[in-house]
Amino acid sequence: MMCVFRSSSVLLVAMVLAQGAALAANPAAAVVDPSRLGTVRIPEGDGSVAPLPPVRAYAIDGRSFFYGGQQYILDTPVVVDDRGDLARQRLQEILDGGELSVHPLGDKLDGSERAQVRINGELLAAPPRN
Numbered sequence: 595m596m597c598v599f600r601s602s603s604v605l606l607v608a609m610v611l612a613q614g615a616a617l618a619a620n621p622a623a624a625v626v627d628p629s630r631l632g633t634v635r636i637p638e639g640d641g642s643v644a645p646l647p648p649v650r651a652y653a654i655d656g657r658s659f660f661y662g663g664q665q666y667i668l669d670t671p672v673v674v675d676d677r678g679d680l681a682r683q684r685l686q687e688i689l690d691g692g693e694l695s696v697h698p699l700g701d702k703l704d705g706s707e708r709a710q711v712r713i714n715g716e717l718l719a720a721p722p723r724n
Contacts, residue, residue, distance in 0.1 A: 651689040651696075656681025658706055659689060661696055665706040669699060672718045688713065
C-alpha cells in the first residue's frame with residue numbers, strides 16, 4: 595500500500611528528519627564557523643525608554659469597568675439594561691469614544707468604587723426614558 599501526502603508540512607517533517615540523520619552521521623557538520631556569522635549592531639539611542647502603552651478601560655457589564663487597576667461603578671448608568679453582553683459592548687463603545695476621565699466619589703461597593711465618568715469632558719448621563 596502506498597500513501598501519497600500532498601501537505602507541505604509532511605514534506606517539511608521529512609526534510610528535517612533527513613537533515614537530522616545527516617547530522618547524526620557527521621556531527622562536525624553541525625558546528626557553525628563563527629567567522630561566517632555577521633555582526634549584530636544595536637543602534638545607539640538617546641537613552642530614553644519606550645513610552646508606556648495607553649491605559650484602557652475595560653467594561654465588565656453595562657455599569658462597571660476596570661481602569662488603571664481599579665474597578666469602578668458608574669455613578670449614573672448609561673445603558674438602560676445594565677446586564678448582559680450587549681450592555682457590556684455598549685459601555686465599551688462609550689468608554690472607547692474619546693478621552694476618559696474618572697472622578698472617584700469615595701463610595702465603595704463590593705470592592706468597586708463609585709465614580710463620575712467624563713468622555714471628552716462631557717459627563718456621562720443616563721439616557722432619556724421614553
